[in-house]
Amino acid sequence: MTQDSVVQRLLVRVKKEESHINQFSPSIYMAPRTLRDMSPSSFNPQVVSIGPLHREDENVQAFEGRKTNYLIDLMRRAKSPQEEILKLCVEKVCTSMEKIKACYVWTKAYGDIEIADMMIMDACFILEFLFKYSIDEEEEGELQHIIIFYDLILLENQIPFFILDEIFQCTVLEFSPNHSLLELIYPVLGNANIFTEDINKDNISLNNTHHILSLLHQCYKPPDSIKKGDLRSTIPSVVNLDRAGVNFKPNKDPTWLMGMEVELYMFPCFFGSWSKPTLRIPVLEIYDFTEIVLRNLIAYEQSGQTHSYVTSYAIAMDMLVDTQEDVAKLVDLGVLVNKMGSNDEAANMINSICKGTILVDFFYEEQWVKLSKYCDAYWPKNMANMKRTYFSSPWNIIALVAGVILFVVTVVQTIFTIKST
Known part of the structure; x- marks a missing residue:
C-alpha cells in the first residue's frame, strides 16, 4: 500500500463524514x-x-x-x-x-x-x-x-x-x-x-x-434572565448553614422549576444591623425513579449539545447534602420529600448523582456568592462554630450546662468567701 493510497482513503472517509457533520x-x-x-x-x-x-x-x-x-x-x-x-x-x-x-x-x-x-x-x-x-x-x-x-x-x-x-x-x-x-x-x-x-x-x-x-x-429550562457563571464559591452543608443562621423554605411558584433564591432580611443589633438569609429551594421528591430521571438528563447534557442546568442543580444539591442529617433537616423543613427507605440512602443518591460530570456553567453562582459572604462574616461563622462545639449532641449540651452550673457555683462560693473574710 502506497502513501498516496492511504491519503486517498482518508480523504474519502473525511468527505463522507463531513457530509453528515454539517447537517446532523x-x-x-x-x-x-x-x-x-x-x-x-x-x-x-x-x-x-x-x-x-x-x-x-x-x-x-x-x-x-x-x-x-x-x-x-x-x-x-x-x-x-x-x-x-x-x-x-x-x-x-x-x-x-x-x-x-x-x-x-x-x-x-x-x-x-x-x-x-x-x-x-x-x-x-x-x-x-x-x-x-x-x-x-x-x-x-x-x-x-x-x-x-x-x-x-x-x-x-x-x-x-x-x-x-x-x-x-x-x-x-x-x-x-x-x-x-x-x-x-x-x-x-x-x-x-x-x-x-x-x-x-x-x-x-x-x-x-x-x-x-x-x-x-x-x-426544566431556566428563563434567559437567569445568570450563569463559573463555580467559584463553595458553601457549607445544610446542617452547618442552619447553625450559621440560614433559614430554609420551599420555593413556591418559582420563575424556574429548579430555581433557588436567597432572601436577605436585615435585623437591627447592637453593632448596627445584621442580615439573616433564607434559602428558598424547589421541593424535590426522592423516590425510586428520581435517580433514573436525573442521571439520564445529566448524561444528555454531557454531550455538550445543550446547557447543563440539570447538572448544575445536581452539583448544588451535592454541596448542600453531605450526610443523612442534612437530608433529615431538609425533610423536617418541608423542602424535600423522601420516599426512599432511609435518609442515608437519599444522601448517597444525591452525593453520587453528579460524579464524573463536567460543569461548564453554574446557574446558582449569584446565590452561592451571597451565602458564602454571609457564612464568612464574623458572627455567623462563630455562631456555627459554637453550635457545632456545644450543641451538636445531647452530651455536649449536658456538659455545657454542667460547666455553666459549676462556674456559677464557683463564683457564688468565691463571693461568700470574700464576704466572710
Missing part, C-alpha cells in the same frame, strides 16, 4: 462510561426497547412481539386501508434514512430495511400506547405503565423525534385530527417530574427537540 450530530448514544458504570440500571430499559441500542437485551425480548399488536391496533383506528398507511410510513422513513442514521452512535450495524422496520414499529408502539392511555383504553397493570413511561425517557432508548412526528401525522392525525403529539406525550413528562411544582411545558420548542428525553429536558 448524534443525539442518541450510550451514556458516557464514567456515568454509566456508576448506575447501569439507570440507563437500561426494563420492559420495552426503543431504537437500536438495547434491541437485543434479554430482559426486553418478551415485549418485542407485543409491539406488533400495538401497530395493528393503531392501524385499525385509521379510516384509510392499512396497506396504504404502512406504505406512507415506509416512504417517510426511507426518505429520511440518512438523517436517521446520523442521529445515532451505532453499537451494531443494521441494514436500511431493519432500521426502517425498527423505526416504524417503535413509533407505532409509542403512539398507540400513549393514545390508549389518553382515552383510558390501556389494559396494562399500573406498575408496568409507570415502568414503560420511564423506559420512554431513557437516553439510550430513543428514536428521533422527527420520525415520531411524521408517523404521528400518517396515523393518529388520520383518525383523530384534534390530537397533538405533545398532548400525547404530556403524561410521560408529568410522570417524570421530580419536583412537587408542575413542570413548565411552555418552554418546549419542537424545533430544538431531539427525542422525548429532549422534551423533558426543555421542561
Whole structure:
C-alpha cells in the first residue's frame, strides 16, 4: 500500500463524514462510561426497547412481539386501508434514512430495511400506547405503565423525534385530527417530574427537540434572565448553614422549576444591623425513579449539545447534602420529600448523582456568592462554630450546662468567701 493510497482513503472517509457533520450530530448514544458504570440500571430499559441500542437485551425480548399488536391496533383506528398507511410510513422513513442514521452512535450495524422496520414499529408502539392511555383504553397493570413511561425517557432508548412526528401525522392525525403529539406525550413528562411544582411545558420548542428525553429536558429550562457563571464559591452543608443562621423554605411558584433564591432580611443589633438569609429551594421528591430521571438528563447534557442546568442543580444539591442529617433537616423543613427507605440512602443518591460530570456553567453562582459572604462574616461563622462545639449532641449540651452550673457555683462560693473574710 502506497502513501498516496492511504491519503486517498482518508480523504474519502473525511468527505463522507463531513457530509453528515454539517447537517446532523448524534443525539442518541450510550451514556458516557464514567456515568454509566456508576448506575447501569439507570440507563437500561426494563420492559420495552426503543431504537437500536438495547434491541437485543434479554430482559426486553418478551415485549418485542407485543409491539406488533400495538401497530395493528393503531392501524385499525385509521379510516384509510392499512396497506396504504404502512406504505406512507415506509416512504417517510426511507426518505429520511440518512438523517436517521446520523442521529445515532451505532453499537451494531443494521441494514436500511431493519432500521426502517425498527423505526416504524417503535413509533407505532409509542403512539398507540400513549393514545390508549389518553382515552383510558390501556389494559396494562399500573406498575408496568409507570415502568414503560420511564423506559420512554431513557437516553439510550430513543428514536428521533422527527420520525415520531411524521408517523404521528400518517396515523393518529388520520383518525383523530384534534390530537397533538405533545398532548400525547404530556403524561410521560408529568410522570417524570421530580419536583412537587408542575413542570413548565411552555418552554418546549419542537424545533430544538431531539427525542422525548429532549422534551423533558426543555421542561426544566431556566428563563434567559437567569445568570450563569463559573463555580467559584463553595458553601457549607445544610446542617452547618442552619447553625450559621440560614433559614430554609420551599420555593413556591418559582420563575424556574429548579430555581433557588436567597432572601436577605436585615435585623437591627447592637453593632448596627445584621442580615439573616433564607434559602428558598424547589421541593424535590426522592423516590425510586428520581435517580433514573436525573442521571439520564445529566448524561444528555454531557454531550455538550445543550446547557447543563440539570447538572448544575445536581452539583448544588451535592454541596448542600453531605450526610443523612442534612437530608433529615431538609425533610423536617418541608423542602424535600423522601420516599426512599432511609435518609442515608437519599444522601448517597444525591452525593453520587453528579460524579464524573463536567460543569461548564453554574446557574446558582449569584446565590452561592451571597451565602458564602454571609457564612464568612464574623458572627455567623462563630455562631456555627459554637453550635457545632456545644450543641451538636445531647452530651455536649449536658456538659455545657454542667460547666455553666459549676462556674456559677464557683463564683457564688468565691463571693461568700470574700464576704466572710
